[in-house]
Amino acid sequence: MYDVIVIGAGHAGCEAALAAARMGCRTLLFTMNLENTALMPCNPSIGGPAKGHLVREIDALGGEMGRVTDRTFIQIRMLNTGKGPAVQAPRAQCDKRLYSSTMKHVLERQSGLDLKQALIDDIELLSTDGSPLPGLRVTTHLGRTYEGRTVILTTGTSLGGRIMVGDKIFQEGRAGEHAALRLSESLQRLGLSLGRLRTDTTPRIDARTIDFAKTIPQPGSETPIHFSFATEGGENPPFLSVPPNPVYPKGPPIPWRPQLPCYLINTNQKTHELIRSNLHRGPLFGGVLKGTGPRYCPSIEDKIVRFANKESHQLFLEPEGWQTTEVYVQGATTSLPEDVQLALLRSIPALENVEIVRVGYAIEYDFVPPSQTGASLESKTVPGLFFAGQINGTTGYEEAAGQGLIAGINAANLVKGKPPLILRRDQAYLGVMIDDLVTKEITEPYRLFTSRAEFRLLLRHDNADLRLNHIGHELGLIDQARHDAVEAKREAIAGEIKRLNKAHFLPPGEERSTSCAAFLKRPETTYETLLSLNIGSPELGREAQQQVEIEVKYQGYIDMQSKEIDRIRRLEERRIPPDVDYARLGGLRFEASQKLNRFRPATVGQASRVDGVTPADIALLLVHLEKAGRR
Numbered sequence: 290m291y292d293v294i295v296i297g298a299g300h301a302g303c304e305a306a307l308a309a310a311r312m313g314c315r316t317l318l319f320t321m322n323l324e325n326t327a328l329m330p331c332n333p334s335i336g337g338p339a340k341g342h343l344v345r346e347i348d349a350l351g352g353e354m355g356r357v358t359d360r361t362f363i364q365i366r367m368l369n370t371g372k373g374p375a376v377q378a379p380r381a382q383c384d385k386r387l388y389s390s391t392m393k394h395v396l397e398r399q400s401g402l403d404l405k406q407a408l409i410d411d412i413e414l415l416s417t418d419g420s421p422l423p424g425l426r427v428t429t430h431l432g433r434t435y436e437g438r439t440v441i442l443t444t445g446t447s448l449g450g451r452i453m454v455g456d457k458i459f460q461e462g463r464a465g466e467h468a469a470l471r472l473s474e475s476l477q478r479l480g481l482s483l484g485r486l487r488t489d490t491t492p493r494i495d496a497r498t499i500d501f502a503k504t505i506p507q508p509g510s511e512t513p514i515h516f517s518f519a520t521e522g523g524e525n526p527p528f529l530s531v532p533p534n535p536v537y538p539k540g541p542p543i544p545w546r547p548q549l550p551c552y553l554i555n556t557n558q559k560t561h562e563l564i565r566s567n568l569h570r571g572p573l574f575g576g577v578l579k580g581t582g583p584r585y586c587p588s589i590e591d592k593i594v595r596f597a598n599k600e601s602h603q604l605f606l607e608p609e610g611w612q613t614t615e616v617y618v619q620g621a622t623t624s625l626p627e628d629v630q631l632a633l634l635r636s637i638p639a640l641e642n643v644e645i646v647r648v649g650y651a652i653e654y655d656f657v658p659p660s661q662t663g664a665s666l667e668s669k670t671v672p673g674l675f676f677a678g679q680i681n682g683t684t685g686y687e688e689a690a691g692q693g694l695i696a697g698i699n700a701a702n703l704v705k706g707k708p709p710l711i712l713r714r715d716q717a718y719l720g721v722m723i724d725d726l727v728t729k730e731i732t733e734p735y736r737l738f739t740s741r742a743e744f745r746l747l748l749r750h751d752n753a754d755l756r757l758n759h760i761g762h763e764l765g766l767i768d769q770a771r772h773d774a775v776e777a778k779r780e781a782i783a784g785e786i787k788r789l790n791k792a793h794f795l796p797p798g799e800e801r802s803t804s805c806a807a808f809l810k811r812p813e814t815t816y817e818t819l820l821s822l823n824i825g826s827p828e829l830g831r832e833a834q835q836q837v838e839i840e841v842k843y844q845g846y847i848d849m850q851s852k853e854i855d856r857i858r859r860l861e862e863r864r865i866p867p868d869v870d871y872a873r874l875g876g877l878r879f880e881a882s883q884k885l886n887r888f889r890p891a892t893v894g895q896a897s898r899v900d901g902v903t904p905a906d907i908a909l910l911l912v913h914l915e916k917a918g919r920r
Contacts, residue, residue: 292437298323317402367510492645570625679734
């Protein structure tokens with residue numbers, strides 16, 4: 290019997306399997322196609338606002354996504370540099386196949402982890418005697434069974450998957466892969482209810498048919514940027530790359546790392562008219578699609594309808610790798626017929642002679658609404674069964690990987706008889722995301738934004754290691770050397786801030802001296818300014834210098850957020866007995882009792898965030914808990 294069985298080798302499954310195996314659990318990872326391990330079926334990019342924060346947190350806890358991204362990206366940039374540090378985030382364009390093969394090699398080298406290629410048709414409990422961990426049996430499409438003490442489902446879009454291009458419909462989990470039809474039925478037999486969601490992809494086009502002279506190049510960063518904190522310290526293996534295909538125009542030289550540009554183009558009125566005149570031929574407006582799609586990332590036909598007065602929309606041409614000629618058309622997700630897709634692309638000057646390599650499509654799939662899931666990502670009704678990724682109603686590789694890591698950690702903790710890892714909203718974006726999932730109705734694919742975090746100034750991408758490294762170390766996912774390096778960095782930052790507050794100097798051209806910290810707080814001053822005036826500490830690493838600058842400049846705001854966290858932590862830590870019958874709490878509104886009985890929040894803090902629950906309901910709940918405590 291395995292300790293942990295992971296079903297699905299997407300980003301969630303890879304992180305889950307690696308975490309469980311690295312924590313000493315005998316782990317088995319199933320996938321329908323080993324060659325598609327950690328495949329990026331949509332845009333081969335990692336990061337961006339909130340998503341980049343997630344990747345840094347995954348890395349700080351000992352996950353793998355950041356390291357593999359650093360080894361395989363073809364371009365990296367820091368987004369939102371004109372805004373505050375809370376919303377700045379790295380984003381990388383990866384070599385699609387190189388990322389997949391690199392992650393597969395990581396899995397193959399991991400001790401305690403077995404890989405098998407099979408489609409899972411059935412999951413059942415080994416025992417129904419009410420034991421806390423009865424174990425589960427999974428059955429493949431060939432009839433072979435495997436038993437595990439825990440099972441983690443990371444099925445992506447394969448559950449009941451249905452692909453649509455115009456009026457053509459295929460039962461597939463993603464293009465070229467089988468849909469998991471029987472597994473949906475198996476979950477329903479276990480008593481779980483399912484919902485239906487949708488997402489779209491863009492057409493891929495041939496770079497040899499693009500007129501790059503009519504595009505605006507978007508080069509990568511001229512200064513080093515990494516996702517993994519280990520890369521900064523030199524622990525990560527060197528990046529993997531091959532010479533770029535000569536079909537791509539050479540971008541400006543970037544000394545620290547070879548990179549490929551992306552290219553900006555725009556739609557026009559001819560594009561929009563082509564789409565409007567063919568809306569009836571697509572499944573989106575033809576009533577065929579049943580699942581709800583992502584509101585924040587609409588298809589191009591949806592954008593044309595919703596923003597009818599807009600004259601053009603930006604599209605980005607993003608190469609899918611160093612050597613391939615496939616190019617992803619960012620911003621043009623669609624399920625229109627192939628001939629319409631080709632016509633709308635050719636209406637754009639740079640794409641007048643373009644050829645489509647792979648058509649865009651819409652895909653509907655089943656998911657398990659996470660009101661049935663606890664904050665540990667374990668099912669509330671099927672002991673030992675965990676969910677991670679799109680099966681929880683999320684979208685995005687980063688959201689999936691983060692859930693996979695937490696599910697893998699908590700499956701291992703359950704096997705070992707240890708309490709689950711539950712990250713708070715003030716600790717990590719991982720905590721924000723999972724808390725949102727288990728306290729709110731999921732009516733569309735969930736995507737993480739920086740605006741979802743109440744304390745985003747504290748949850749910056751640059752300090753993820755300082756926030757979470759100690760947790761990864763306690764779990765055995767961060768080794769002693771890396772842990773010691775982070776603690777040394779923490780002490781160096783604190784020491785430098787203390788020194789800057791004490792040290793005074795006379796700024797050039799001024800008559801009165803000031804503290805170095807007060808000088809650094811000025812809008813025009815950076816830590817590099819201090820270095821140029823010989824009042825900084827050049828021995829500090831680049832990331833530590835950045836931390837010092839942010840901590841000093843935003844000290845007042847950081848202090849206010851810290852006080853607010855202390856104020857609400859009492860609610861976050863106040864546990865609710867699992868057997869509370871909210872319907873019998875006198876005075877509680879009917880809507881609140883219904884929602885609370887459905888979501889079964891673990892703490893008063895969680896209860897306060899359930900949709901439909903008011904502050905008055907929480908006050909009444911606290912009174913009831915006080916009375917119950919006295920009894």
